Amino acid sequence: MSAFVDALRSAALGDAGMTTGEPRQAVRTGWGEIHQRALGGAAVLAARGLRKGQAVAILAGTPAEVAPAAQSVWLAGGSVTMLHQPTARTKLEHYAAETMRTLTVIDAHLVIVGEPFTELGGLLAGTGIGVVTVAELTAGDPAAAPTVDVTNADPALLQLTSGSTASPKAVRITHGNLWANIEAMCATARLRAEDDVMVSWLPLFHDMGMVGFLTLPMCRGIELVTVTPQDFLGRPLLWPELISKYRGTVTAAPNFAYALTARVLARPTTGAQGSPEPSAASVGRQDRPGEAEGAPPGLDLSSLRFALNGAEPIDVGAVRGFLAAGARFGLSSTAVVCAYGMAEATLGVSFHPWGTPLKVDTVDADALENHRRATPADPEGAGTRSFPVLGPPLPGIEAVAFDEDGVPLGNREVGVLHLRGESITELYLTVDGPRPTRGPGGWLDTGDLGYLVDGEVVVCGRVKDVIIMGGRNIYPTDIERVAEGVDGVRAGNAVAVRWLENGRRESFAVAVESREAADPVAVERISAGVRSAVTAAIGARPALVAVLPVGTLPKTPSGKLQRSAASALLV
Structure with missing residues (x-):
């Protein structure tokens, strides 16, 4: 059996759950209740002909609907693909064509649609791909759930990678890949069901949101507070407010969110009338709705111990700015964890050791740019480049930099980073059919230039860029x-x-x-x-x-x- 599916069942026996609906109306649902809904949904999917190993796509806007829908698919033996969501600017005819290309690549058997996208199910009429609504799944009978012998070799996620939607590509993540990476991340971050509260606004069609901040807490029985990206972007203060209100200990976001939130936290605290006094630094600096609002009195970030920064290039200045802005609200100086990850590794590759200060490697620019060597340099000197050190590879993952001839490089020698291990996937699904992710020796070419310094990973940039x-x-x-x-x-x-x-x-x-x-x-x-x-x-x-x-x-x-x-x- 799949250790991952076993974990979903075990987590349902605990008291933890997920809180959704903030900031309008908070609703807490236990993982046990979600599991019961998922059992009923699995019965519906089986009745609709879903068989072990078949792909199911999900298009739903809220975590409250995605969680039981995804678990329904896994309990029925299928794999999950989170579809990219249309926005207000999306032309539906283009979206329909792009979605059909994606569904063809993953060979989808069914599509699950939820609010606010239920009407888009009609776009699939006549395609031969079945449509099931979240409401239909919810009406299923848990007692009729199928018993499926899912193994670690079976697909669990077909994760769409970033890139052109005209040429979609999905990474085939097995139950074994998924469980190995979840175990490694939990061990490294020291996640404990009895102590931690995870807070997230990340999109669930992205691997950091779907794997790290829905699948992981759902199968490990960890308390989760989750809202949508639109909630955060409409009002960035919501993120730190939820951490304060629910005593959040673990969160994650791409670098831009830390830079944005730092500007918000640096503004004068909102007074009794609900409007902050403007400062000279704040005039003309509002880049997003809600950014001019000051932090409320009593905001407390002292509970936050693990704030992962990943998914895009990390700016050391943004990290320092976030830590400095949060300090007056009790934010620990070691809270931010710079990390490296990718869908081909399921999610996490390396984490900076949590509870330790930000680590920055300053190197000589000439040696880096002309000789591909990361020679240490004075941080205050001229002609330098600085990179965050992203920690050692997670347990079960090896990382090596290779030169153009495929020769392994030594300490501080810059080359293309390669990975291998239990959570490294084996297949891409593309418009031209499946192709391997790994090359000779089982190594995955990440496409990232970087180096190792005393066993820790540093990423310089993408080779193609x-x-x-x-x-x-x-x-x-x-x-x-x-x-x-x-x-x-x-x-x-x-x-x-x-x-x-x-x-x-x-x-x-x-x-x-x-x-x-x-x-x-x-x-x-x-x-x-x-x-x-x-x-x-x-x-x-x-x-x-x-x-x-x-x-x-x-x-x-x-x-x-x-x-x-x-x-x-x-x-």
């Missing part, structure tokens, strides 16, 4: 962080891409978003500021700087900026 100028390897994240610091540039909305200057010599271009993009004078000021700041910090001048309106830069469904697609905007 590195800009080569005069033999130098320039990392776009370095350029982007400088550009984001220019007045008028939206935080988290700067992209650096390769660019052929005059059609011959390789250079780079920078595209940034600004709320002032319609003002020619402001555009000239921002362009000059970006060009000057980047040239001074990087030692190379951008061939082109483009200032674009808000919402222009292309992003993946999980919110990551797409550099390759962004370059097309600059032609």
